[in-house]
Amino acid sequence: xxQEVDAAPRSSVVSFGDRVAETVERKRSQIVLGIDPRVDxxxxxxxxxxxxxxxxxxxxxxxxxxxLVDAVSxxxxxVKVQLAFFEALGSDGMAAFEDTCEYARNAGLxxxxxxxxxxxxxxxxxxxxxxxxxxxxxxxLVDALTINPYLGGDSIEPxxxxxxxSGTGIYCxxxxxxxxxxxxxxxxxxxxxxxxxxxxxxxxxxxxDLSGEHGLSSVGAVVGATYPRAxxxxxxxxxxxxxxxxxxxxxGATPADVARAFTSGPASALVPVSRSVIYAFKVDxxxxxxAAAAEAARLQREVWAASGW
Amino acid sequence: xxQEVDAAPRSSVVSFGDRVAETVERKRSQIVLGIDPRVDxxxxxxxxxxxxxxxxxxxxxxxxxxxLVDAVSxxxxxVKVQLAFFEALGSDGMAAFEDTCEYARNAGLxxxxxxxxxxxxxxxxxxxxxxxxxxxxxxxLVDALTINPYLGGDSIEPxxxxxxxSGTGIYCxxxxxxxxxxxxxxxxxxxxxxxxxxxxxxxxxxxxDLSGEHGLSSVGAVVGATYPRAxxxxxxxxxxxxxxxxxxxxxGATPADVARAFTSGPASALVPVSRSVIYAFKVDxxxxxxAAAAEAARLQREVWAASGW
Numbered sequence: 001x002x003q004e005v006d007a008a009p010r011s012s013v014v015s016f017g018d019r020v021a022e023t024v025e026r027k028r029s030q031i032v033l034g035i036d037p038r039v040d041x042x043x044x045x046x047x048x049x050x051x052x053x054x055x056x057x058x059x060x061x062x063x064x065x066x067x068l069v070d071a072v073s074x075x076x077x078x079v080k081v082q083l084a085f086f087e088a089l090g091s092d093g094m095a096a097f098e099d100t101c102e103y104a105r106n107a108g109l110x111x112x113x114x115x116x117x118x119x120x121x122x123x124x125x126x127x128x129x130x131x132x133x134x135x136x137x138x139x140x141l142v143d144a145l146t147i148n149p150y151l152g153g154d155s156i157e158p159x160x161x162x163x164x165x166s167g168t169g170i171y172c173x174x175x176x177x178x179x180x181x182x183x184x185x186x187x188x189x190x191x192x193x194x195x196x197x198x199x200x201x202x203x204x205x206x207x208x209d210l211s212g213e214h215g216l217s218s219v220g221a222v223v224g225a226t227y228p229r230a231x232x233x234x235x236x237x238x239x240x241x242x243x244x245x246x247x248x249x250x251x252g253a254t255p256a257d258v259a260r261a262f263t264s265g266p267a268s269a270l271v272p273v274s275r276s277v278i279y280a281f282k283v284d285x286x287x288x289x290x291a292a293a294a295e296a297a298r299l300q301r302e303v304w305a306a307s308g309w
Numbered sequence: 310x311x312q313e314v315d316a317a318p319r320s321s322v323v324s325f326g327d328r329v330a331e332t333v334e335r336k337r338s339q340i341v342l343g344i345d346p347r348v349d350x351x352x353x354x355x356x357x358x359x360x361x362x363x364x365x366x367x368x369x370x371x372x373x374x375x376x377l378v379d380a381v382s383x384x385x386x387x388v389k390v391q392l393a394f395f396e397a398l399g400s401d402g403m404a405a406f407e408d409t410c411e412y413a414r415n416a417g418l419x420x421x422x423x424x425x426x427x428x429x430x431x432x433x434x435x436x437x438x439x440x441x442x443x444x445x446x447x448x449x450l451v452d453a454l455t456i457n458p459y460l461g462g463d464s465i466e467p468x469x470x471x472x473x474x475s476g477t478g479i480y481c482x483x484x485x486x487x488x489x490x491x492x493x494x495x496x497x498x499x500x501x502x503x504x505x506x507x508x509x510x511x512x513x514x515x516x517x518d519l520s521g522e523h524g525l526s527s528v529g530a531v532v533g534a535t536y537p538r539a540x541x542x543x544x545x546x547x548x549x550x551x552x553x554x555x556x557x558x559x560x561g562a563t564p565a566d567v568a569r570a571f572t573s574g575p576a577s578a579l580v581p582v583s584r585s586v587i588y589a590f591k592v593d594x595x596x597x598x599x600a601a602a603a604e605a606a607r608l609q610r611e612v613w614a615a616s617g618w
Contacts, residue, residue: 036432082432082435084426084428084432084433084435084436084439085432085435087403087435087436087439088435088436088438088439090403090404090407090439090450091400091401091403091404091406091407092400094396094399094400094403095399095400097400098399098400114428116426116427116428116457117393117425118425118457119393119423119425120485120486120487121487121489123345123391123393123394124393126391126393126394126396126397127393127396127397129397130393130396130397130399141399148425148427148457148459149459149492149493150457150458150459150482150485150493150494151482151485151487151489151490151493152485152487152488152489152490152491152492152493152494153489153492154487154488154489155487155489156489173459173460176429176459176460176461177429178429178430178460178461178463178464179461179463180430180460180461180462180463180464180465181460181461182461183458183461183462183511184458184459184460184461184504184507184508184511185459185461187498187504187507188498188499189496189497189498189499190497190498190499190501192499195493195496195504198493198496199493202492202493
């Protein structure tokens with residue numbers, strides 16, 4: 001992999017792990033709001049007209065995202081924005097994605113782009129440029145990107161360079177929350193371990209020299225809270241990784257299922273919650289912002305308590 | 310996975326496999342032009358000014374893509390557009406991506422979006438909507454999308470539904486062309502096979518009932534031409550899959566390395582070529598369009614001859 005002269009961190013760069021640690025401890029929250037907008041599920045005031053065109057839908061997504069950020073920012077440390085839903089609206093959607101990222105960062109929140117990207121080295125570098133690498137005079141678009149490990153170490157290298165230089169992070173898929181994760185991730189290797197254990201060891205290796213003062217690496221891992229036993233195993237295999245644990249709420253997991261993820265510190269795991277918060281208004285009939293804030297506050301308390309800190 | 314009433318194919322839908330087969334046989338070409346634009350490598354007439362802003366760069370990408378399509382369309386069956394390079398220019402880049410796709414399709418070429426997407430079912434459906442699913446009154450943006458298998462079968466299901474309904478296709482990563490592909494894909498399973506063999510069997514299974522009259526499935530596979538032995542094994546494991554074989558040219562593989570991929574028919578493999586064609590002008594000093602056309606024509610002949618058809 002080509003090394004650049006400017007790949008060294010600037011003296012002022014604080015590592016992603018340290019930034020997360022400081023924010024989690026200050027806000028006493030490990031919750032990340034998952035922004036997964038769908039036209040059909042939007043609050044009525046935003047849905048009206050959103051079917052008219054792609055740009056109208058994108059505008060509605062941006063307004064929904066801004067409203068959610070305003071409502072929940074006291075209770076969460078960041079947002080995880082699902083690229084697929086914005087991409088489905090083409091270039092209009094990507095403009096709304098950029099608006100959402102900027103708005104959330106201005107509100108003091110971390111932004112994780114949930115894109116699950118992965119490609120060979122020269123192309124992975126373009127993804128790093130797109131999301132987690134600062135360019136001349138501009139900040140990276142987001143603080144972290146989810147990535148897919150199937151292409152191996154040389155596909156990760158450009159992200160590591162970007163993380164080191166820009167104080168950003170990546171979350172590598174390790175054991176995902178869906179049922180089908182068994183098809184590849186749970187295949188049994190010749191030494192008896194599942195494939196995902198080996199991926200976890202690779203993640204630990206990739207992130208080994210990217211740890212900050214709090215002992216947390218810029219290279220994190222996605223592990224489904226829907227598999228509580230895997231959460232514990234992942235913690236053991238990747239002691240320095242910040243675990244991103246989707247699956248609480250609509251997918252059925254509970255705060256108790258993620259408790260064992262926090263043994264490396266209060267910020268050693270983050271819990272994204274999406275549908276149960278952003279569409280909470282459908283359950284209790286309250287204003288959508290009020291409903292989202294109440295649900296986020298409840299989850300903040302419950303996860304913090306479960307974490308034991 | 311939620312089934313929709315309209316998931317059945319329309320009576321007029323021709324399967325992706327049949328569309329590819331007819332085009333390959335008519336044009337006597339198995340070449341796909343890889344469009345991987347980088348500002349620093351653009352021809353001088355396009356590079357001038359492209360550094361000024363993201364929208365200027367995106368405009369240069371669109372003009373480069375259009376010129377390439379005009380130049381090479383007699384010699385290739387399609388284009389493979391690398392999303393990462395367009396995404397790196399944000400919403401401006403995505404608009405240029407859409408322009409490129411539309412222009413290539415109007416020139417009678419297949420468009421493969423090289424995005425290597427993959428996510429849990431509900432999100433994968435948004436990716437299917439974004440790329441390979443037709444909506445009310447509109448065609449899908451592209452003819453096929455590259456996808457990543459790490460999340461397993463339920464992450465593929467929404468794409469299968471879209472392919473069946475819209476006559477589109479997917480290419481699943483199986484054994485990638487880079488050196489790091491060994492890290493996960495070559496891990497040895499308890500039965501002695503590498504992980505990628507099992508993925509190949511899954512791909513064959515996912516595509517089994519999506520074969521057209523030519524015996525080729527809408528579910529294809531990406532296999533690196535840089536591993537000629539793997540190409541032969543992949544052919545045996547996935548007899549109905551259209552193999553997409555990157556690695557010829559800048560990555561070092563030759564037409565002879567892909568010969569064994571074509572035993573399931575002249576259209577049973579496609580060969581993407583990118584840097585060696587789109588930047589051919591840097592080698593011979595000719596006009597960039599003339600140089601690209603000459604190199605594409607040469608590769609068309611060599612691969613067709615190597616294929617034995």
